[in-house]
Amino acid sequence: MIRPTIFLSFFLTMLAPAGQDGVAHAQSSKAASSEVRPPEAQPPKPAPYDDRLARLSEILGAVQYLRTLCPSSGPEDWRKSMSDLLAADTANEPERRQRMTAAFNRGYRSFAAIHSSCTRAAVMAEEGYRNEGATLAQEIASRFGN
Structure with missing residues (x-):
């Protein structure tokens, strides 16, 4: 550059x-x-996969809440997965990191507002979101990964 x-x-x-x-x-x-004045600092261009990454962040938040509500045999710490994702992809971009964190929190809060106990609908939602998240993660990695 x-x-x-x-x-x-x-x-x-x-x-x-x-x-x-x-x-x-x-x-x-x-x-x-x-x-000559120095050029004004331009905000960094969003990555081409930022929309997908924000959606994945939202899904991770939803799954974190639903897994806490309905414990299962799978991995429980989706918050750590989100933290790892932020560390890897937004380390030097505080605004971008803030957007992804907000998406995670939005996903978490949206299900907290609807589900207060573990129901069949909550279990089905968790499974659907987990599948969507896996598909998104695979798509991002295969399309934009190194």
């Missing part, structure tokens, strides 16, 4: 008035810095 300062220096060199020999000369850094 090109650093903004390197790109800016190159860009200024291209815009400098041509010298007598027809070659463009860069202005002194003091003059250039007084005339």
Whole structure:
């Protein structure tokens, strides 16, 4: 990736008035810095799979709540899975990390508002969400993974 300062220096060199020999000369850094403002920080572009990852985060939140409500023989710590996912994919992006955490919490709270005890519907919802999550995870990994 090109650093903004390197790109800016190159860009200024291209815009400098041509010298007598027809070659463009860069202005002194003091003059250039007084005339040109540094580019404003742009928010990072979302990853092409961010929507899917947000949905997966929401599913992990829902499954975490449903597994707590209806204990089963499978893995119980979906919150840890979410934490691992955040550490791996959003380590240096606090805004993105916040969006994924909000999606997890939304999934958790949406089922907490509906289900207060373990019912057949809750068990079926957990199974359906687990299957959807597995499909999404596989799709993200196969399509966007290294």
